[in-house]
Amino acid sequence: MIQDIEPHRFDNAFRSTEPQQDDRMMVFAGRTMLVHLLDEAGTFEFPTYGHTEPALPHPAVCVYAFSIDDEKYFVSLGEGGDAPAGLAYVPLETFRMATRKHMGHAAQTGWHLHRWYTRSKHCGACGSEMRHTVEERAMECPVCGNRYYPPISPAVIVAVTDGDKLLMTRYSRGAYRLRALVAGFCEIGETAEQTVAREVLEETGLRVKNIRYYKSQPWGYAGDLLLGYVCDLDGSPEVSLDDAELASAEWVPRDEIVEEDDGASLTREMIARFKNGLL
Ligand SMILES: [Zn+2]
Structure with a gap:
């Protein structure tokens, strides 16, 4: 990666x-x-x-x-x-x-x-011009004392599997048009595992079980920390697509996956590992 x-x-x-x-x-x-x-x-x-x-x-x-x-x-x-x-x-x-x-x-x-x-030039609380701190990577308001740190947005990447099949998606927004996996941001008040179950249900209508952590990846281009998870289908495999988020979501047999690890993204590494029977 x-x-x-x-x-x-x-x-x-x-x-x-x-x-x-x-x-x-x-x-x-x-x-x-x-x-x-x-x-x-x-x-x-x-x-x-x-x-x-x-x-x-x-x-x-x-x-x-x-x-x-x-x-x-x-x-x-x-x-x-x-x-x-x-x-x-x-x-x-x-x-x-x-x-x-x-x-x-x-x-x-x-x-x-x-x-x-x-x-981060101005304080979000009082609007004063902020200054760089010298003891840690932060910005500080000289008037009200608020300290701000670089925001990192946690998001999950989810490999949903059903035996020898992997759920592959295409996003309906953004520049990325290749096949990907279900993905979404963690919301306030939930664990990453709860994010996995919620995002899969919202985007595809599927329920999942046996949610396992795989690896994480900093993705600074978007300010994210990506958390890779693998899980199993629980119940019906019939997809009900949220077409605001996804252009498609389909079950792809292992031997029909053509994507390779591109050496850069967590998504591609997970897809390639499933293809090779390693996920
Ligand atoms: Zn302030």
Whole structure:
């Protein structure tokens, strides 16, 4: 999955520090990100602070995000300006399937932080301008003292199985048009297991049992923490579709599944593992 970047090491412990010339910078403009182009074939890496300085807003606000191996990564707040020579903006989606996976994980985590910081300029309680705290990754209101932390939205991805068949779906909204699994956000006051049962019932009319946790995945492109679950059909296999959420939901026999693990998403890993008899 996208966060599995071994042999690289991801360290998200907070540090209050300023960027140096050779530190990596993550600069965004809309849903694009500034990269340093290395060759004509489109190979790129994250630019250094020194290289991106002309593109940073004035005054620049750069916040330490994380380290990968011994390199520090910073997020520039606000919109990036014109790309300096040798640099270019590429769509965030480019990173989702980046062959060098640590770049994909860096981009999604940087984007998650960037979105939160740029939407957290003012206190939600009193409207005062907030400031960055130095001892932890948080924003604090200097007037009423409220502290705000990066929001992470938990959501479940559910593999509903009936013997050798897997319930596969297509979403009716959003850009993702490939086959997927039932998915949905945890609501206030429920456990993740209750979310699983509720989402499956709401979206497909099916009841499930034997709900088992599989794995989780940070999905910073949407600010989510995805929780993968497997469960068995309980009762009738007849689907009653919620067509506001899903374009289709169908039982697919194991040997008719064509999807492979894409190395990035939890959904695809779960589908591929079921296909191979491993889920
Ligand atoms: Zn306040």
